[in-house]
Amino acid sequence: MVPLSAYVAVSAVLFMTGLLGVLIRRNFIIVLMSVEIMMNAANINLVAFSHYLESMAGQLTALFFIAVAAGEAAVGLAIIIVVFRGKVSTNVDEMNVLKW
């Protein structure tokens, strides 16, 4: 039997990988992919706790998270296309119009 802490450790490692990707990559699309990695890590946590604590609420929350991830991907990629149309680049360092 796999202990719950093993799932939590896997999810922690995946979350840190995604966070590192958000911090070190400069391509906006890769940054969004790293956010997806972090969402998957959170989903592993939710489903693992749902299984080991014998409650259905975790799986439902994971389901709603997947729906939110779908909406986030659609809007994020639309923003990427809008930015790419203005300046032909997806480098996050060049997106500084809103910087004060």
Place this chain on the structure above:
Amino acid sequence: MVALFFAYFALVSIAAGVLTVSLKNPVHCGLALLALLMHVSGLFVLLNAEFLWAVQVIVYAGAILVLYLFVLMLLNLKADERYFHSSYPYFLGPALLGAGYVIFLLIRSPFAGVKGDVPDAAVLEHGDTYAVGIKMFSDHLLQFEIIGVFLLGAIIGAIVLAKTPKSIDPMSGKE
């Protein structure tokens, strides 16, 4: 046997996550993300969550990832450079030590808690889809409706954002 499958899915998903972050070509990153999503869905099967397995494969791998690949091919990106902060070796050691300590604590923790009302036997009796459906359309109906409205807003927002902007040339708006 379950432990063997767990080790496989866990190690491959971590390796695929590292590849997603570290590969240079964005399309390769997308394919590594696909491997990650498939192996995370394998972890869901080990946790008796077959419905989430199906949702993960259909929505994540089938819809979201295809959207990413479409945008990648639409923009025709070149492999990009990675920038590291000039003093990153000074942060690397403490960061690895801290991460190792957190994982050590996580593995040692017992994580006991109040048990809910859906034990394994109840899930396996009618299947996971039945259990999720009964719970979603009784206790979590409001969240379900909110997600519906949220997705509608996301669709409209994405269309409005990505629409080709109308020309703001003053002469063209005269007719």
